Amino acid sequence: MKIYRSLDEFETLSNAVVTIGTFDGVHIGHQKILSKLRECAQEIKGETVLLTFFPHPRLIINPDDENLRLINDIEEKTHRLALAGIDHLIITPFTRDFSNQTAEEYISNVLVGRLGTKQIVIGYDHHFGKDRQGSIKDLKHFAGIYDYEVEQIPEQDIEDVAVSSTRIRESLIKGDIETANKYLGYxxxxxxxxxxxxxxxxxxxxxxxxxxxxxxxxxxxxxxxxxxxxxxxxxxxxxxxxxxxxxxxxxxxxxxxxxxxxxxxxxxxxxxxxxxxxxxxxxxxxxxxxxxxxxxxxxxxxxxxxxxxxxxxxxxxxxxxxxxxxx
Missing domain, CATH: 2.40.30.30 (Riboflavin kinase-like)
Structure with a gap:
């Protein structure tokens, strides 16, 4: 796996299969998404790219929010993503300027112009851009214009991510390490x-x-x-x-x-x-x-x-x- 600490360090690919998210925990729910990402890349002989952010977007969008609790620090997450077989991991700084892009600017500048996305693997509830107004509808709308495909992650798999994350955090708070480890997979x-x-x-x-x-x-x-x-x-x-x-x-x-x-x-x-x-x-x-x-x-x-x-x-x-x- 190759690591990049900003989008500027990344050399645009011709066949990037991309997913985006915080992936906190890289737990058994996330593994389904990562498995689908690898599967899609194999089908088109592409390379997997995972775009994540540091610091966590919540710390930038709502700096007064003191309730953020992470399952992984950035080093732990990187290690887990490497074990999951990702080809390229981009850990880009999350800034207000980045968050203020329109949906089309985000797709044109980041997904296509910077990453070279040929296929994006994403959930139905993924939101991006200014005020999080961009959605999977926008990704599908611009797919023909910018020449990429959208692979939508099944709703059940997205729910598995949410359930796993919730169970892990609740279990750790109670000291139920066995349950937390079960949902983490490690x-x-x-x-x-x-x-x-x-x-x-x-x-x-x-x-x-x-x-x-x-x-x-x-x-x-x-x-x-x-x-x-x-x-x-x-x-x-x-x-x-x-x-x-x-x-x-x-x-x-x-x-x-x-x-x-x-x-x-x-x-x-x-x-x-x-x-x-x-x-x-x-x-x-x-x-x-x-x-x-x-x-x-x-x-x-x-x-x-x-x-x-x-x-x-x-x-x-x-x-x-x-x-x-x-x-």
Whole structure:
């Protein structure tokens, strides 16, 4: 897969088969659309192109909206789209100027003039251009004029995307990782840098890596304890322009993750802490991609650090048993 960080970087194709969207989660609902995209490209010996936006359009159109919660950050999404077999991924900045194009300007300038679209694979509810007035009717109307075809995604497949996205977000908020992962088709991930904490975990015998999540709008699962698997990477960008070459982790470790405000200690700010099992290396400054596998228990207050420590020992026992059963 080739990656472009703007439309200007993309060299116009003669046989582009295009779809457009945020594709947050790249989940099992999205996979149906991507499968159709690949199928259409094979039929005309074309190349698949996925146009997505960063930052998320909602942040530009409605900057006061603080409710946006993303299933993927941009690096996670890129990785998933590469696994889905996309040929070209364009991550273009979303701006007000871009959003103010008329439907025909969008079709003429972007889809045809910039991408070289010969076929667009799109849903019945797709809207674009100024005030989102452009629709699939406009795409079909201008198809003969600009020499491309429109492949409409079945309504049921679009509904599957909406249902999957809703179920994933609802499940993560409740801590139902198993259901979220079922609809994702892979383990939910948090990606971030390891930063220094206050060493409380080390004092009680459970040293943790404090995770600073890269994406400010990333959806964080319910507070509690989880069984996780952490991939450890150098602190370098995951994605650059050109051919996508996935980074290989330096190491993969099993562990337990804590998300919460540590009510027994201070109860102030949310923390995301990862205790890696049987692991003693210094990983400050490294990047972790943490895969959430099983919810163990909700966050709770303890009457002493000793009581908390005993419960964490029980959590570790349960998590080790989980990994043993699933090895």
């Amino acid at each position: 383990p939910f991930e948090l990606t971030g840098s390891v930063v220094r904490g206050d060493q409380i975990g080390r004092e009680i015998g459970f040293p943790t890596a404090n995770l600073n999540v890269h994406e400010a709008h990333k959806l964080i699962p319910a507070y509690g304890i989880y069984a996780v698997e952490a991939e450890i990477y150098p602190n370098v960008p995951f994605i650059q322009t050109g051919d996508y070459i996935p980074l290989e982790p330096e190491r993969i470790a099993k562990g337990m993750a804590y998300i919460g405000t540590r009510p027994t200690v201070d109860g102030m700010n949310r923390k995301i802490e990862i205790n890696l099992l049987d692991f003693k290396d210094d990983i400050y400054g490294k990047t972790l991609r943490v895969k959430f596998l099983k919810f163990i228990r909700h966050d709770q207050w303890f009457d002493s650090l000793e009581t908390m420590k005993n419960q964490i020992k029980e959590d570790e026992k349960n998590i080790r048993a989980y990994f043993q059963e699933n090895s």
